Amino acid sequence: MGAVKTKRMPRAVREQQMLDAAVRIFGQRGYMAASMDEIAELAGVSKPLVYLYLNSKEDLFTACIRREATALTAAxxxxxxxxxxxxxxLWEGLRAFFAHTAExxxxxxxxxLQARTHGETFAAEVAAMRAELVTFVTRLVVVAAREAHRDPGLPERExxxxxxxLVGAAESLAAWANATPGVTARQAAATLMNFAWSGLGTLMSGRVWAPPGEET
Amino acid sequence: MGAVKTKRMPRAVREQQMLDAAVRIFGQRGYMAASMDEIAELAGVSKPLVYLYLNSKEDLFTACIRREATALTAAxxxxxxxxxxxxxxLWEGLRAFFAHTAExxxxxxxxxLQARTHGETFAAEVAAMRAELVTFVTRLVVVAAREAHRDPGLPERExxxxxxxLVGAAESLAAWANATPGVTARQAAATLMNFAWSGLGTLMSGRVWAPPGEET
Amino acid sequence: MGAVKTKRMPRAVREQQMLDAAVRIFGQRGYMAASMDEIAELAGVSKPLVYLYLNSKEDLFTACIRREATALTAAxxxxxxxxxxxxxxLWEGLRAFFAHTAExxxxxxxxxLQARTHGETFAAEVAAMRAELVTFVTRLVVVAAREAHRDPGLPERExxxxxxxLVGAAESLAAWANATPGVTARQAAATLMNFAWSGLGTLMSGRVWAPPGEET
Amino acid sequence: MGAVKTKRMPRAVREQQMLDAAVRIFGQRGYMAASMDEIAELAGVSKPLVYLYLNSKEDLFTACIRREATALTAAxxxxxxxxxxxxxxLWEGLRAFFAHTAExxxxxxxxxLQARTHGETFAAEVAAMRAELVTFVTRLVVVAAREAHRDPGLPERExxxxxxxLVGAAESLAAWANATPGVTARQAAATLMNFAWSGLGTLMSGRVWAPPGEET
DNA sequence: GATGAATGAGAGTTCATTCAT
DNA sequence: TATGAATGAACTCTCATTCAT
Structure with a gap:
């Protein structure tokens, strides 16, 4: 296990090795349970080198979040x-999303999971990525309405x-698909697409479910 | 800060105080980052008493999960x-769910969040609760289909x-409602209901969105 | 396991129950590893009662040593x-000794074992018993010489x-016999008697093994 | 108190320092009563270093046993x-034994003492050493018998x-010699040799002391 | 005569982090 | 560029001991 111990690599390469190892360990153990020892060993370098390049456990984790978030949105x-x-x-976006998270x-x-369970700092890093995905979906809904030569019929806030x-559902499904043996990325995408598009379609056609007026 | 330090309470009371404190700390810090010291202090007791009544950090966490899961499904x-x-x-169930989780x-x-990031044992505890909620929703779908004189036709894994x-969407919406001024939790619940019911309704009516056949 | 929980016993009886339990736990776990909790439970009483009657762990251990030492020398x-x-x-003494230690x-x-591994205080308690046994053996050797109408031929110090x-050998053998399945007390006594008496007999007959004179 | 605090020593050296300290503390306090803090301090290092090199208290104790057992048999x-x-x-062996244990x-x-009072694992480590010494003595008896053109005739368990x-007698004598003014360790060794050799000699000559047949 | 409730103090162990080279 | 050597601080957990009834 772990990278083959090769000496004198250029900094950029070493850093990627470290991030690879860190993502793996952080992803499997969680932020707190992950140990710098294990990460360094898996990366095939000594611990001081990890500190030299990435400063601290917190910085290392942040770097992981950034790299993975960038990769996901790019995908x-x-x-x-x-x-x-x-x-x-939307279908293609979902497929790309589920494919990437599965890989x-x-x-x-x-x-x-991990970035959301340890303080505001890390959560904020993820929020940016999330915002981008939400924007993407929002644009699609608006576009879909325009294609149907219709106003979505729903207020902007709705x-x-x-x-x-939708994004929340996708996130949850991705984690579930990864954790449930026998569920492929494509199936997860289809399930969500089915649910989401049907729901959205119905909504846009004007058939809105009306909440009862009573108050409690 | 912390419960008022009252001495010589019967065991059952003290245990609830400890669980209150533990849920708070575990919920905010996560399992690993939570320290038994902090929990004991917040509960207004000494650490050994926590161990005397609840055995270990693991058992304490499990007890928290069980209590909260029971409370949520009961709500x-x-x-x-x-x-x-x-x-x-379904609408009432969602409202109760949103209300309880918000409170x-x-x-x-x-x-x-926390129970799912630390080992199979804890995850299994939550899975039981989730199964109960899923059963509840499934029953509703079946009932709805019967009311419409139709077979729901959804496989178990679907x-x-x-x-x-649904849970992912609910979470997402709850967080968004909290963060967006002018959106109440009730409105968020309505949005979700709309989305979910329309989606489910469409699915049950047989109008399934067809994924394109191409491969990439 | 443990004594049946009977209430309101006279003090003397309760004390013996506690000592019984303590000897068992101390003997098996050692002084440090024994816990007052376990002792109290095995004795069938609450911990405060143990403290009320026997003061402290140290005092309890000392009481155990005294009781067992007295019982052994009496036997x-x-x-x-x-x-x-x-x-x-000598033969009868050894048999009584090995029988008692086996029982x-x-x-x-x-x-x-245990009293000798934890500080001078406890060791001193055992020393008294030891001295008594040594005195007993010494007297026997002198008597034996007198019976043979001979001076032992050995200086008093020898x-x-x-x-x-001899006493050291007996002590060691007793522990060994207890720990070795299949060795009876009688066999151990015979082995030692054989060895000791033959050795002593030879010595008293004047055939002394001469240590070589060289110095190193 | 404790070794002079020298920094940055090679691992092998530090390990020996740690073992030195550990043997001293374990020997004086016993396994349970010894604290890793005290050992680390006496070794002149921090506790984590002890754990880094020797893993755990149990492993450290085992390492002590092994080192001391090896040293004793070698001596x-x-x-x-x-x-x-x-x-x-035999005389030389006893002298070496006495000299080494005294030093x-x-x-x-x-x-x-300590290794025999805490669990099978440690006792087994000592048993190996003891077996070696027993083998040594056995060989001597066999050799002696051959020199006397006779079969030793002693069963293995005997x-x-x-x-x-023998070991019990030796210990006893050593302690007695230390506590009795005017008795040197060498004299104690001679006494034991006398006792042991005469006993063995008599036994091998077939003159066995017969235990009386009565039962009690 | 007896106990449920409670704790101060300290144990073994681990970890992120740094120094000196 | 890279690391073997080292530690302060914190963690989970246990125990002998006492208080209030």
Missing amino acids: VRAGVRQELPADRQ HPDGWSVLH VAGLAEA | VRAGVRQELPADRQ HPDGWSVLH VAGLAEA | VRAGVRQELPADRQ HPDGWSVLH VAGLAEA | VRAGVRQELPADRQ HPDGWSVLH VAGLAEA
Whole structure:
């Protein structure tokens, strides 16, 4: 286990090795339970070198979050072809999302589980990525309405809420798919697409479920 | 800060105080970062007493999970009136769920975030609760289908996936509602209900969104 | 396990129950590893009562040592009939000694092993018992010589040394016999008697092994 | 008190310092009463370093046992010249044994007292050493018998019992010699040799002391 | 005569972090 | 560029001991 011990590598390479190791350990053990010893060993370097390059456990974790968040948003962006209709774009985005999280389960664990359980600082790092995904979905909903030559029929804030819900559902499903043997990324994407698009479609067609008026 | 230091309480009372403190600390710091010292102090007792009554950090955490899980499922069940139609039951269940988690944020943090990031044992405890909630939702779907004289036609795993999605969406919306001025938890619940019910309704009516056949 | 929980016993009886429990626990676990909790539980009383009657762990251990030491010397004394010849007296003494240590292995463990590994105070308690046994053996050797109408032919100090050796050998053998399955007390006594008496006999007949004169 | 605090020593050296300190503390206080803090301080290092090098208290104790056992058997073996007759070899072995244990009282305490009072694991470590010494003595007896053109005729278990007796006698004598003014360790050794050799000699000549047949 | 409730003090162990080279 | 040597601080857990009834 662990990288082969090769000496005198350029800094950039070494740093990536360390981040690889760190993401794996952090993703599997969590921030607190992860030990710098284990990370250094898995990276095939000595502990002082990790500190030399990445300063502290906190900085190392932050670097992991940033790298994984960037990679994830890039993957989603790369998976979408903007010339297609909105539902296809959403489908492709979801597929790219689930494919990436399935291929990088530790990275996703870092982003979705570990970073949210240890203080505001780390959570804020993830929030930026989240915001980007929400914006992407929101745009799609608006585009879909325009394609149907119709106003979405929903106030702007409701659209934002729906986008939040969708992203949250996707995040949860990704973790579930990774943890449940036999569930492929594609199946998870289909389940969500089905649910989300049907729900959105119904909503946009004007059939809104009305909450009862009583108060409690 | 902390409970008032009252001496010589009967065991049952002290245990609840300890669990209160533990849920708070575990919910905010996470399992690993929480220290028994801090929990004991917040509970207003000495550390040995915590160990005398609750055995170990692990057992204490398990006790927290169990108590909070029981409380949550009880709240949801209590919020639902079975004589109502299925959509109203789901609405009430969601409202009870949102209300309870909003009033017990630390408990919810324990169940949803902390217990899932530290070992199979804890995750299994939560899984039991989740299974109960999923059963509740599933029953509603079946009832709804019966009311519409139709078979729901959803395989078991699909239901589990939808439950994951729903919980993820709910969380997401709750956080968003808290963070966005002018959006109440009730409105967030309505948005989710809208989304979920429309989605489920469409699925049950057989109108399934078809993923394109191409491979990438 | 443990005594049946009977309430309101006279003090003397309760004390013996506590000592019984303490000897067992101390003998098996050692002084440090024994816990007052375990002792109290085995005695069938609450911990405060142990403290009320026996003051402290140290005092409790001392009481154990005293009781067991007294019982052992009494047993040896009771086993010997002074009207018999010296070799028979030694044999009977050894048999009584090995029989008692075999029947009270925990008591013997307390005296021979545990009391010697924790500070001068406890060791001193055992020393008194030891002195008594040494005196007994010494007297026998002198008597044996007188019976043979001969001066032992050994200086007084040599006799004292031999007695020390014999007692040490007996102590060691007793522990060994208790720890070795299949070795009876009688066999151990015979082995030692054989060895000791033959050795002593040879010595008294004047055939002394001469240490070489060289110095190193 | 304690070793002079020298920094940055090679690992092997530090390990020996730690073992030195550990043998001293374990020998004087016993396994349970010894604290890792005290050992570390006496060794002139911090506690974590002790754990880094020796893993745990248990491993540290085992390492002590092994080192001291090896040293003792080596000392005995080194003290014996095989070309001499058996009685001289035994004498030399005893002297080496006495000399070594007198010079390393803490080591001897670890081997003889402390290791036997705490669990099977430690006792087994000592048993190996003891077996080696017993083998040595046994060989001498066999050699002596061959020199006398006779079969020793002692069953294996009898030999083990005699070895126990011998060690117990030796200890006893050593302690007595230390406590009695005017008695040197060498004289004590001679007394023991006398006792042991005469006893063995008599036994081998077939003159066995017969225990009386009565039962009690 | 007897105990449920409670704790100060200290144990073994681990970890993020740094120094000296 | 890279590391073997080293530690302060904190953690979980246990224990002998006492108080209030």
